[in-house]
Amino acid sequence: MTEEQEVFLKHIQKKGLKRTTQRDLILDIFLRTEEHLSSEDLYRLVKREDRSIGQTTVYRTLKLLTEAGLAREVRFGDGITHYEHNYKHQHHDHMICSKCGRIIEFFSAELEAIQDAMAAKHRFQVTQHLLRIIGVCAECRRAMKEADKEKAAPRGSARQTTARAR
Amino acid sequence: MTEEQEVFLKHIQKKGLKRTTQRDLILDIFLRTEEHLSSEDLYRLVKREDRSIGQTTVYRTLKLLTEAGLAREVRFGDGITHYEHNYKHQHHDHMICSKCGRIIEFFSAELEAIQDAMAAKHRFQVTQHLLRIIGVCAECRRAMKEADKEKAAPRGSARQTTARAR
DNA sequence: TCCGCAAGGAAAACTGTTTTCAGTTTTCGA
DNA sequence: TCGAAAACTGAAAACAGTTTTCCTTGCGGA
Numbered sequence: 275m276t277e278e279q280e281v282f283l284k285h286i287q288k289k290g291l292k293r294t295t296q297r298d299l300i301l302d303i304f305l306r307t308e309e310h311l312s313s314e315d316l317y318r319l320v321k322r323e324d325r326s327i328g329q330t331t332v333y334r335t336l337k338l339l340t341e342a343g344l345a346r347e348v349r350f351g352d353g354i355t356h357y358e359h360n361y362k363h364q365h366h367d368h369m370i371c372s373k374c375g376r377i378i379e380f381f382s383a384e385l386e387a388i389q390d391a392m393a394a395k396h397r398f399q400v401t402q403h404l405l406r407i408i409g410v411c412a413e414c415r416r417a418m419k420e421a422d423k424e425k426a427a428p429r430g431s432a433r434q435t436t437a438r439a440r
Numbered sequence: 441m442t443e444e445q446e447v448f449l450k451h452i453q454k455k456g457l458k459r460t461t462q463r464d465l466i467l468d469i470f471l472r473t474e475e476h477l478s479s480e481d482l483y484r485l486v487k488r489e490d491r492s493i494g495q496t497t498v499y500r501t502l503k504l505l506t507e508a509g510l511a512r513e514v515r516f517g518d519g520i521t522h523y524e525h526n527y528k529h530q531h532h533d534h535m536i537c538s539k540c541g542r543i544i545e546f547f548s549a550e551l552e553a554i555q556d557a558m559a560a561k562h563r564f565q566v567t568q569h570l571l572r573i574i575g576v577c578a579e580c581r582r583a584m585k586e587a588d589k590e591k592a593a594p595r596g597s598a599r600q601t602t603a604r605a606r
Numbered sequence: 607t608c609c610g611c612a613a614g615g616a617a618a619a620c621t622g623t624t625t626t627c628a629g630t631t632t633t634c635g636a
Numbered sequence: 637t638c639g640a641a642a643a644c645t646g647a648a649a650a651c652a653g654t655t656t657t658c659c660t661t662g663c664g665g666a
Contacts, residue, residue, distance in 0.1 A: 290642085290643085291643070291644090292631090292632065292633080292642090292643060292644070294631085294632085294643095294644065294645085296644085296645075297644095312622090313622080313623080314622080326645095326646080327645090327646085328645070328646040328647070329623090329646085329647095330623095330624085330625090330645075330646060330647080331644085331645060331646070333622095333623065333624075334624095334644095334645090349515070349517040351515035351517070351570070353519070353621075353622065353653090353654090354621090354622070355622080355623085369558075369559065369562060369564050371564075372567065378562055378564065380558055380561075380562065382554060382558055384554050385551065385554050385555070385558070388548055388550050388551050388554065389551070389571070389573060392535075392546055392548055392551070392573075393535065393573055393575065395546075396535060396544055396546065396577075396578065397577075397578035397581070398535050398537075398544065398573065398575050398576070398577055398578065399575045399576045399581055400573055400574070400575040401538065401574055401575045401576070402573075402574045402575070403571070403572060403573040403574060404517075404570075404571070404572045404573075404574075405555070405569070405570070405571045405572075406569060406570045406571075407555060407558075407559055407564065407566055407568075407569040408566070408567055408568045408569060408570075409559065409564050409565045409566040409567045409568070410564070410565045410567070411562075411563075411564055412562065412563035412564065415563070415565055456611090456612085457612070457613085458611095458612060458613070458663075458664090460612095460613065460614085460663095462613080462614070463613095478653095479653080479654080480653080492614095492615085493614085493615085494614070494615045494616070495615090495616095495654090496614075496615060496616080496617095496654095496655085496656090497613085497614060497615075499653095499654065499655075500613090500614090500655095519622090519623090519652075519653070520652090520653070521653080521654085
């Protein structure tokens with residue numbers, strides 16, 4: 275049993291809840307997916323291994339994982355709640371590419387320090403913070419430059435439409 | 441006519457739309473309210489001056505204001521889209537008190553600089569960024585301390601319940 | 607004055623999420 | 637080992653914020 279599973283089990287027990295196969299499976303799939311999953315995403319993955327599990331259970335289990343400190347809710351502002359690993363994972367921030375949806379994680383100690391300083395200045399006690407940088411990633415910038423060149427001296431007819439991030 | 445109204449008018453015209461009393465009223469009320477309004481908030485204010493205006497129009501007009509660059513959408517992650525003034529207003533970040541919902545605006549040039557540096561490092565072209573610090577404001581911290589004292593040596597019976605931010 | 611495009615409001619549709627409901631499973635003490 | 641109590645589950649309904657649809661209204665130019 276992994277450390278994470280123990281943490282979950284401990285949390286479950288502390289709340290007087292029960293360990294079930296559904297919860298085990300959802301946790302397992304969550305753990306082996308190192309991404310920013312939405313509840314929907316996870317639901318799809320889970321369903322692939324057990325068609326009988328319902329959305330509701332996934333929602334509920336994600337809540338439990340969050341409570342247990344294994345997952346962390348991240349809302350990027352598109353109305354969808356994403357979840358990322360939280361156990362023994364260092365805090366980090368996100369850059370989100372508005373073209374392809376790619377998420378780049380980064381961390382800066384200086385940034386953290388300044389944030390804390392700003393909070394202190396306002397006598398504000400920080401419990402959490404979120405930094406989100408939205409823009410265009412290196413990859414997409416290159417693609418765009420290509421497209422521009424193409425436009426200036428067109429060769430083929432099909433111009434790539436930029437995929438909208440979801 | 442204020443500068444903002446001109447900006448709006450210009451935008452309206454560029455899109456081949458029309459100036460209407462409803463849009464004027466909504467813009468007017470938005471401009472005189474220096475806060476982070478949700479669509480619902482604005483709708484309530486507008487309705488006070490003209491009962492006949494519908495939610496839909498408020499939503500649509502806020503979209504227009506955003507397009508025109510007068511307003512800016514801010515999502516704090518509670519599922520509600522807030523709008524703040526954007527025209528000739530310097531960019532700033534937010535601290536949000538989870539007890540009373542108060543919003544403190546702040547700005548730090550260093551912070552901006554580091555963010556830009558981080559982006560540059562990843563060859564990421566920034567179009568927007570958002571920093572949200574969640575915690576407890578000075579006011580509420582004081583209130584909590586009071587409550588704790590009260591608890592240690594109770595005098596009255598009524599203990600204040602902390603209002604949940606909305 | 608007539609035409610046509612855009613506007614506006616009500617209501618329906620939609621989306622992600624939460625709650626309700628009713629049947630099922632698990633736990634645990636006797 | 638039984639049986640009651642508590643928790644679990646999935647489906648469907650409920651919800652809240654937002655967007656779309658539909659149809660009437662009305663302005664503005666020919």
